[in-house]
Amino acid sequence: MKFIKNIVILFLLIPTLFIVSCDSNLVEINENPNGVEPNLADPNLLISTVMTGLATSTTSRGYAGDTGAAAQFIQRDSWSDNRYDWSTGSIWSTNYNLLRTNKIANEQAVALGLEFHEGVTLILKSMLFGNLTDYYGDIPYSDALHGNNLDGEKPTYDTQESVYKGIIVDLETAATLLEGSSFENVDASQDVFYSGDASKWQKLANSLALRYYMRLSEKLPSFSQEGVTKTLSKPLISSIDDELSLSYIGGITSQSWPESGLFGSASAFYRVKPCTTITDKLKEFNDPRIAVWFAPVATPTKVVPANEIPGGGDIAEQDGIRYINEETLEENGYAIYSSKTYAADIEAGKTLIDTSSVYVGLPVAVSNADPYTYNLNTEGSRGGTNSYVSRMNEVFNLKEDGGNLLKARLFSYAEISFLKAEAAVRGWGSNAETNYLEGIKASLEVWGVSDTYSAYITNSGVAFDGSLEIIMQQKWIANMFNGDEAYLDWRRTGFPTLNAGPLARENVMPLRFVYPSDEINNNTANNAVGAASLEETTYSNTDSNDSPYAKPWIVQDVTKPW
Template structure:
């Protein structure tokens, strides 16, 4: 087993342990024979640690790249200036690969142990993790990935084109959907902190993930995504999807070890005030100003996800203020002064949940599809889906308002006011696609890397690149580059992928992106 793990690390630089927080026999294959591991023993770490992984990446990477936050408390972190190194690429590659490897192992065990419920769940989770790997890097191994432990496996897997990877992910999701439809028994429901072992709920998540990824590649006509989206929407008995916030793919942490949020032991300084501040970009999309620059309306979600800077010396008028993403070092102090923080009391509590996907995202997908004529209903139906999406997002965050230092209660009137405001009104918007993109961006706050992926797909919202974003020539990273270890250990296959994609830099767009499709 040690030799197998060395080979796995050599080709994919993957750590095979699921976690340090759960029982060793479930997380360190070196201490036990493969046959002694139960698929159910791998499920719980993959779910809970996966949710914490999602939380960490949304805080550390996504928020900085898409200008929800900017680390302007010093120069130790400069991701918002696009100072991203090979070590960062390696870390991100390893993280997604680790989960892909472990969930593939769980799948193999579920087949051997004839556990149909975990067979389907394994495929759903594999697509969840691997879709993020390909969306971060472009072409990646899929069919040959993580096969080194098998008799005919390889330590040098072929890198497949993103088109091929997506086709295989779609096939896996459809296979999983068929298995869920047989209603297999989830043997230990208590292990499932997301759906309590409900195959109906997992099936909805699987098919909602399918919709997400179909929309991701919808700009590529060869994927026939528009027809497939229509098929999903018009076949609810075959493809059930999220129908309310009750279906959200949200992992619930009890707050007791080891079921604790990623940020359970994080103080306010480490989490936000000494580093990550809310940005001008986020504030201008959630705060309406009057003719004298007074703040006349605030998106009701903002006081739940954020907190005004409490210092009267730096924020004497008690306003929502954002720092500048990508600000130069010399202007950093001025930009940072009085800037608002993340709401630690809400986001970093011990039992704060982690969300992979929610109902609001599905409604935004349907709004876009209706607006573009891919599904029936036209502008009228698009408006309804859009308003459903905004309402669902506000209601989701409204449920967390009770945890703020000063409790925030959101009423139906507050939601109506938002939907009638210049921030979110369908009828007032001259560019409906941009409105959907902008509000979807806000709704994707705190959901993994989704806002970053969607920005590259749609170009929304319009982001302003700061004058300090010098490390990628003032270009928001369009992908992460393959790390040098991967280049060294699987050179031929990596070089073939680079030949298809373009230079191995953060300026080469991924295949499904708006930039790649436009050819500029």
Template sequence: MKTKIYSILTCMLIILFSSCKKTAELQKDPAAILNVSPKLIFTGLLLNSSQAPWTTDQRHNQFMVMNEAYYGNQSYNWTTSDYAAYTQLRNVQRMEIEAMKVGAPASAYLALAKFFRAYFFVSATEMFGDIPMSEALRGASEGNFLPKYDTQKEVYKQCLQLLEEANTDLTPFVAAKTKVDGDFFYNGDLAKWQKLVNSFRLRVLNALSKRADDTPDLNIKEQFSAIVSNPAKYPLILSNSDNFQLVYNTSNVSNNYPLWPSNGVVLKNDLRNNLGATYIDILTKTSDPRVFVVALPTDSAKLSGDAAYATKFTSFKGGRTGELQTTLKDQAIAGKLSMINFDYWLSSPSGIPAVQLGASETNFNIAEGINLGWANGDAASYYEQGITESVKFYGVTNTSTISAFLTKNRYAGNTRTGLDQILEQKYVAFFQNSGRQAYYNYRRTGVPKFDIGPANGNNNLIPTRWAYPTSEYTVNAANLKAALQRQFAGADNQNGVTWATK
């Protein structure tokens, strides 16, 4: 009898445990992706590392103006933003985890991860100021969901160190001509990635120009000089062939050029959007041949009776960013404002590549540093090369045209005037490229002078940052408030001045 009972109990236990196992198996998500390849995560990071042209950012860069309030404005009345960069940083962390699982064959992704950590942390601190860094991304591994806010100085210090390490780590891979998969920017060429790492580092160092003399522990000038003076160790993006740019295509509607109409019908007239005066005025003042490529003459110039109107710089006019939208609309209807050149920008669904960091910027960054005395070298040659690469990017390749433009706008030497020339030309080269960099450079240098007028929605001020995400007040309030007190005496608005821009 006992044997029979034991047998029954044994069968019941076997059924129970097998049922539990089956239940656990059934509860697994069949659509879940486990042990994803590092190359797939890498591709996703690339998709989310680019900033598109023709956005609100480009109006805040004062490249464009919009005169229809229904579709948007350029009033600078932004307040807060989000922590989108941390979503990508979690993806970077996952790429590191998966690369370490694979081992040596995937080790190059670990070097690239250091670049992306710096890239996205810089993106966040540029917007807000102090941000979580040293304790960030530890929720899953350590249960720390309340990271402290690191000072902006410490964030930049750590990012510069990450970039130095990324360059060092990439060097043997470049020497071995190692390729990485999943790369639709550089086709896996790590030599180009190494150039990007160092060029981005120059961008970061230039962004800290206001802190170059009062933060000796950052060695801003010394780092800049070391990079510029040693191209063998620190290769750079100095020609357009190495640009970090998103190339759109025509085969997939999800990757068509952002300006391309969804129905494929290009209407070569858009009275709602016009070129900005801050941008156009520099082009016409300097007799810049790029204006004939990117813009159209005003309708009033076309109807003036002047047969040569299309070849005259006086035929191009931009709308002032601070102007009331009703006034801008009246000007547009009257044919007094220039529109974009649709034949250039919309020649096909692939449009024009969106440069995220390019040769012209790097050349101008070097010229700026030499002008400021950070490194030895000929600022004039880098200034001219920056212009040349930008002009060529916009399709002006005639050498005599480029030479004439350079002659008319000769570098004024390592003076304040020369510095303004560099900064203005860098601004021009940013047109529809590099996201908010034109605004960030203005915020740091005041060049070019931005328009402020009656349409400004921020008390006649150009904002200097974004307020922290409102969600932080719920999930990490104590650390956020400590950071606000440290930086802005407790205030959190778009007009606070961060450490890097004081």
């Protein structure tokens, strides 16, 4: 990604001063003899590293990782059974490592009186800690990043409630720090998000506060309402130009779209398949974004009478189309895919055939093993070589010019528009329909299909009906590749409906990641306190209390998502 070179700079600049929350029995500070003292480090170089790390990890999760699959944008068809048997995810070590770097930058900014850098580091801190508490629950927060003290004490855990509220306080502080137009020592080339524009950072701080106030809408409705109401009057992201995004510029793997095959394994790209949850909905709405995100199936399937099979027999391919004799379906245990019946068909032992003429997705949790044989794929090898299921658009494989499409989109103008629409539907704001339509328009524009807007918003299921469900459904579509927000919106509101799939580990979707084993082993006592705050459910009783199906505080005593 742009300015990815600064990731290398990080390792040259930063001595190993902190452990996150769990590492080793060291009681002395380790110092890198080749490093630079923290009080000599340039915060401009440090924050650019945090920005790029945050952007790449978020997109990697949301495109082809845990959260992209959880939001049911994608499924993987090899080396994954898609059963949602969640473990630690990839967030803990990544985020705490970035937080360590960000802490040094923040301390330098405070020491030097650099309000711009202090505000930016508070925003980055909030986003990184926000990810962590979203997915784990209670975490080391106020006591994190200090390492062991001389008595060997390890960082304690803060409650999820206190972490969320602390994040909001930091964001509101950051917005105040970023008021004005004159700041010292701002290197615009190192600010890879906003090129040193403090007004855009301030809008982001307020927009993130709105996101986190709304995150608490079901758990703490009064607190949420008060926060949302006051934040709506502040400067917010107000155009696509204000979005928090970062372009993938290509050239090398680290600067390229995740799982693309141009600089790595081609099968990494081919293993990522569109999920039927999103393809079915896009087809239902006649949504033009489907052609931007997904490729037409290479070999569509038609079920026809025996006399229409080319060359006779029960199955044949001709001119890029596969034909199957309809009279043999029952005797072979085949069933034609339908979103309404596929789960029951799988549970009945049927083999699915998808006769979609253009886009064929991979259903959720459709196999107990790798689903590379889905839709009667007989090639019999892993690696995504299934010509009977659609692939992602070649734009994401870097085989075509991605133009302005290949971006890490961490906070979009569409998202703020849908947040405002939701606030209005809840009675906490105004202009629900206007903001809803603005969110759709913004998403269509960034994906290059804005000319379809007028027709699209009149489609059945898209035309505004005043419900929370329709807002969350369009927000889910607009958050394509930002799996974090799409999944967390579902966990908060239950919209859109996401089923775990016929062969998932449990009958419901998971709610959290489990704590990493290193943390459990090295910060055992404090971790046990954090894990004890989780609420056991009927789906978590086969695990310890640290289960993907145990409820963290934010979904305790609420009715969503299950």
